[in-house]
Amino acid sequence: MSSPHTNDHPMLDVRNIQQYYGGSHILRDVSLKTQLGKVTVLLGRNGVGKTTLLKSLMGLIPIRSGSIGFAGADISRAKPYDRARAGIGYVPQGREIFARLSVEENLCMGLAYKSASEPIPAELFELFPVLKQMLGRRGGDLSGGQQQQLAIARALAAKPKLLILDEPTEGIQPSIIKDIGRVIRMLADRGDMAILLVEQYYDFAEELADDYLVMERGQFIAQGLGSHMQENGVRQLVAI
Secondary structure (H helix, E strand, O other): OOOOOOOOOOOEEEEEEEEEEOOEEEEEEEEEEEOOOOEEEEEOOOOOOHHHHHHHHOOOOOOOEEEEEEOOEEOOOOOHHHHHHHOEEEEOOOOOOOOOOEHHHHHHHOOOOOOOOOOOOOHHHHHOHHHHHOOOOEHHHOOHHHHHHHHHHHHHOOOOOEEEEEOOOOOOOHHHHHHHHHHHHHHHHHOOOEEEEEOOOHHHHHHHOOEEEEEEOOEEEEEEEHHHOOOOOHHHHHOO
């Protein structure tokens, strides 16, 4: 169940951000909000600015203007490390796990700014049972789907209030896509986390979306309730 106050207090509150790369205007006056207990899905074709937006939210690239609010605080100029410490978990496109480290060591990296004695949350192994069986295996030896589960678990280790996922189904087998979808829905339904999901796979996005946004050429051209995606023709908007 969502908190009754989520509409008044968005977890993420992005207002009118502009981003340039060289002479190109990449993000054009982008505004969005995410709420606790909800999955906000961002769709769009390749190259429209989705990953640039996520990197801007994480502070990996600076915004030119506008503001980024998180949990009531302005984090527009905060360092990536401080955004993570404040409670933002980020699963980048391509997973970026540490191939030479074990599964256990990768999970510990998600706790890097916690106390040295902080244990890996047992809940991660309930969400992704395969990781418990593979704790000693190197990350690079896992399948693509297992690596994606590890990347999500690593982001969840610090118990974020906002989880940002950049195309988690990319290159993943259907059975694991289903498992990842189940975990995302379960996390949202607990009501203590907001989820921002960038996704190319329309059916997966539609199944999970409480709210949706469609990006084209660095700006949103459509948005609304996830339950209205079909009638609003969103599939056609993002078709290649």
